[in-house]
Amino acid sequence: MKVAYLGPKGTFSEEAAKRYFNHDEVEFFMYDTIPDVIDAVGEGRVEKAIVPLENTIEGTINMTIDTLVSCEGLMIEGEFTLPVALHLLANKECKLSSVHEVWSISPILTQCRKYIRQRSVKSLQFDSSASAAQTLKSSGRLDVAAIGSESLASLLNLDIIDRNIQDNPNNQTRFIIISEHMNTDGDFKKTMFVITPDQEQPGVLSAILNVVTALNINLSWIESRPTAHQLGCYRFFLEANNNCSEMMIHKAKTILETLGHHVRILGRYNS
Numbered sequence: 001m002k003v004a005y006l007g008p009k010g011t012f013s014e015e016a017a018k019r020y021f022n023h024d025e026v027e028f029f030m031y032d033t034i035p036d037v038i039d040a041v042g043e044g045r046v047e048k049a050i051v052p053l054e055n056t057i058e059g060t061i062n063m064t065i066d067t068l069v070s071c072e073g074l075m076i077e078g079e080f081t082l083p084v085a086l087h088l089l090a091n092k093e094c095k096l097s098s099v100h101e102v103w104s105i106s107p108i109l110t111q112c113r114k115y116i117r118q119r120s121v122k123s124l125q126f127d128s129s130a131s132a133a134q135t136l137k138s139s140g141r142l143d144v145a146a147i148g149s150e151s152l153a154s155l156l157n158l159d160i161i162d163r164n165i166q167d168n169p170n171n172q173t174r175f176i177i178i179s180e181h182m183n184t185d186g187d188f189k190k191t192m193f194v195i196t197p198d199q200e201q202p203g204v205l206s207a208i209l210n211v212v213t214a215l216n217i218n219l220s221w222i223e224s225r226p227t228a229h230q231l232g233c234y235r236f237f238l239e240a241n242n243n244c245s246e247m248m249i250h251k252a253k254t255i256l257e258t259l260g261h262h263v264r265i266l267g268r269y270n271s
């Protein structure tokens with residue numbers, strides 16, 4: 001089986017991929033950006049991909065859900081939660097006091113927002129923690145540090161000059177596993193609905209939630225994202241976590257469609 005994740009070597013995505021797909025028949029493929037990872041499944045170059053969906057501090061990884069929703073045939077088939085401890089990585093001889101800029105992927109910079117403000121350092125975005133660390137290593141610079149994992153530091157032989165710099169010590173990232181197939185057989189604890197209202201009108205979200213409440217569907221996650229057509233128009237991601245049966249999902253979909261909304265089931269899965 002071919003599986004894609006965000007490279008290069010040493011990313012948190014790699015750690016999640018190797019822990020989740022921990023059997024022999026897996027061939028891993030690394031891509032440079034999260035949209036590229038998702039496109040690899042959409043274009044049939046791999047069968048599955050693992051990408052970050054949300055983080056304790058940063059919240060939703062918009063890059064992930066915006067790309068996922070733009071690829072018609074893709075489904076969520078599983079999820080996996082990884083603890084994320086973030087460290088400041090630097091070239092040998094670099095002193096913490098001489099660091100004036102930190103590099104990493106945007107969600108990581110946000111997870112260390114307090115630290116970055118306290119130290120009054122600049123920040124620069126990269127496509128992943130590992131690409132930031134690799135660039136740092138090859139530059140040899142002593143006034144810049146990268147933010148990433150302990151294993152990334154050992155992989156590139158960088159020093160850890162400050163530890164656990166994330167805003168919350170219990171930081172975690174929830175990854176999703178995506179494929180082109182909907183899980184059908186068996187019991188699935190979670191179901192992801194994407195609801196795009198036909199038109200923006202007062203109380204549209206409340207009307208959707210009324211349907212959910214009436215059907216006794218319990219939500220574990222809700223997110224709204226702009227449809228990108230017009231300012232103020234949103235689509236809603238609703239994750240149900242109480243083992244909705246196929247019949248219940250069908251019922252919810254039918255009622256919401258009757259109310260004029262576009263409904264897509266983005267997958268059924270277990271943790």
Ligand SMILES: O=C(O)C(=O)C[C@]1(C(=O)O)C=C[C@@H](O)C=C1
Pocket residue numbers: 006010011012013014052055061084105107108127128129130172173
């Ligand atoms: O840059 C990496 O190491 C990644 O795997 C990406 C990513 C993310 O974008 O959320 C994945 C999990 C962690 O939250 C930090 C970074």
